[in-house]
Amino acid sequence: MAAKPKLHYPKGRGKMESIRWLLAAAGVEFDEQFIEKKEDLEKIRNDGSLLFQQVPMVEIDGMKMVQTRAILSYIAAKYNLYGKDLKERAWIDMYVEGTTDLMGMIMSLPLQAAETKDKHLALIIERATTRYFPVYEKALKTHGQDYLVGNKLSWADIQLLEAILMAEECKADILSAFPQLQAFKGRISNVPTIKKFLQPGSKRKPRPDEKYIAEMRKIFNF
Amino acid sequence: MSGKPKLHYFNGRGRMESIRWLLAAAGVEFEECFLEAKDDLVKLQKDGSLLFQQVPMVEIDGMKMVQTKAILSYIAGKYNLYGKDLKERALIDMYVEGMIDLNELLMVHTFQPAEKKEQHFATLVDKATNRYFPVFEKVLKDHGQDFLVGNQFSRADVQLLETLLTAEEFKPDILAKFPLLQSFKARTSNIPTIKKFLQPGSQRKPPLQEKDVEKVMKIFH
Numbered sequence: 001m002a003a004k005p006k007l008h009y010p011k012g013r014g015k016m017e018s019i020r021w022l023l024a025a026a027g028v029e030f031d032e033q034f035i036e037k038k039e040d041l042e043k044i045r046n047d048g049s050l051l052f053q054q055v056p057m058v059e060i061d062g063m064k065m066v067q068t069r070a071i072l073s074y075i076a077a078k079y080n081l082y083g084k085d086l087k088e089r090a091w092i093d094m095y096v097e098g099t100t101d102l103m104g105m106i107m108s109l110p111l112q113a114a115e116t117k118d119k120h121l122a123l124i125i126e127r128a129t130t131r132y133f134p135v136y137e138k139a140l141k142t143h144g145q146d147y148l149v150g151n152k153l154s155w156a157d158i159q160l161l162e163a164i165l166m167a168e169e170c171k172a173d174i175l176s177a178f179p180q181l182q183a184f185k186g187r188i189s190n191v192p193t194i195k196k197f198l199q200p201g202s203k204r205k206p207r208p209d210e211k212y213i214a215e216m217r218k219i220f221n222f
Numbered sequence: 223m224s225g226k227p228k229l230h231y232f233n234g235r236g237r238m239e240s241i242r243w244l245l246a247a248a249g250v251e252f253e254e255c256f257l258e259a260k261d262d263l264v265k266l267q268k269d270g271s272l273l274f275q276q277v278p279m280v281e282i283d284g285m286k287m288v289q290t291k292a293i294l295s296y297i298a299g300k301y302n303l304y305g306k307d308l309k310e311r312a313l314i315d316m317y318v319e320g321m322i323d324l325n326e327l328l329m330v331h332t333f334q335p336a337e338k339k340e341q342h343f344a345t346l347v348d349k350a351t352n353r354y355f356p357v358f359e360k361v362l363k364d365h366g367q368d369f370l371v372g373n374q375f376s377r378a379d380v381q382l383l384e385t386l387l388t389a390e391e392f393k394p395d396i397l398a399k400f401p402l403l404q405s406f407k408a409r410t411s412n413i414p415t416i417k418k419f420l421q422p423g424s425q426r427k428p429p430l431q432e433k434d435v436e437k438v439m440k441i442f443h
Binding site: 051052053061063065066067068069070073074077078086087089090093094096097098101131132135 | 273274275283285287288289291292295296299300308309311312315316318319320323353354357
């Protein structure tokens with residue numbers, strides 16, 4: 001009997017959110033054990049569950065996996081979302097690393113001091129619209145296919161949708177110059193597993209608010 | 223026509239060094255095109271060679287690959303340094319990601335402002351000796367094998383050796399409490415391709431000197 005994967009993280013997006021997206025898109029049900037206070041983190045640190053004393057941690061297939069990228073790669077490969085050969089995987093990896101960089105910038109926005117927030121937001125918008133989105137817009141325009149790599153849904157598509165939605169939370173019309181990405185967003189949002197994940201009541205987590213950030217600071221000491 | 227991979231970066235370690243290590247360990251000869259000034263970077267950006275306007279960039283197998291992790295994964299996959307199945311790859315990935323985190327700490331140390339350097343040094347020594355090295359010491363102890371994963375040489379072993387040697391540059395006795403890492407270091411350094419890379423005259427780069435920091439900053443900022 002295959003047990004469901006079990007995710008260990010606070011009840012918020014952070015670095016776990018991409019993992020929730022990928023599992024959901026793959027149609028894999030999962031459980032969550034939320035870290036609500038420092039003691040919860042200490043407990044799994046002390047019982048040897050965390051290889052490098054850090055979360056995300058995902059119990060999956062008899063392993064206690066850590067390191068976001070390792071977990072995502074494993075899930076992608078297991079559920080055939082990683083292309084058909086080494087070269088497709090190379091492209092998926094490149095695209096994923098780009099969206100990871102962009103989402104990393106967005107993720108750190110709530111942590112900025114008040115006086116640097118505006119500047120950081122401006123940088124996010126600049127990077128999104130001049131460095132990252134043009135790449136994916138061009139990729140879709142060039143091959144004219146529905147998906148980024150190999151004419152098939154992959155990890156790269158799922159992560160791009162996640163990044164687009166996060167960027168739109170920063171600036172609602174951020175896709176205005178990117179017609180391919182607008183169509184892509186509509187199309188991928190309608191993939192049944194993803195459509196389900198985007199509905200209320202799913203395990204998708206809301207945008208972090210001040211309260212959540214304060215809790216995270218307490219748990220992780222920063 | 224050279225089919226050798228071609229590396230585009232400045233003449234120093236930075237994020238390209240792990241790629242040099244992996245290619246060398248795999249016995250793959252490669253060429254390098256060094257960025258000496260900002261104009262060199264701008265030229266690559268303008269001619270569309272850099273997917274996200276950034277280096278490292280490696281021309282390999284007809285692709286202009288960017289993003290360090292993507293490049294490393296491709297090389298590891300191509301040269302059979304990525305384990306024999308999905309679970310071994312998962313372990314390799316976990317270990318490598320941890321080492322990359324430590325490597326990042328080591329890499330940024332030279333760029334710390336003077337007033338933060340001492341604190342940063344203390345942090346990196348603490349993380350190396352309390353968070354990361356104990357993990358790999360234990361892995362080697364538990365299975366008693368020569369290599370980290372699957373009793374076979376993999377990218378995890380290459381990355382670990384690179385990280386151990388770099389850490390020793392910061393604190394020569396940093397492995398004092400880790401006898402298995404010490405013997406791992408000696409053993410892995412003797413693998414012929416790696417031994418060659420560790421000799422003078424190879425494409426391995428020296429640590430960044432304070433005097434070169436400004437030059438590097440000018441290229442990228």
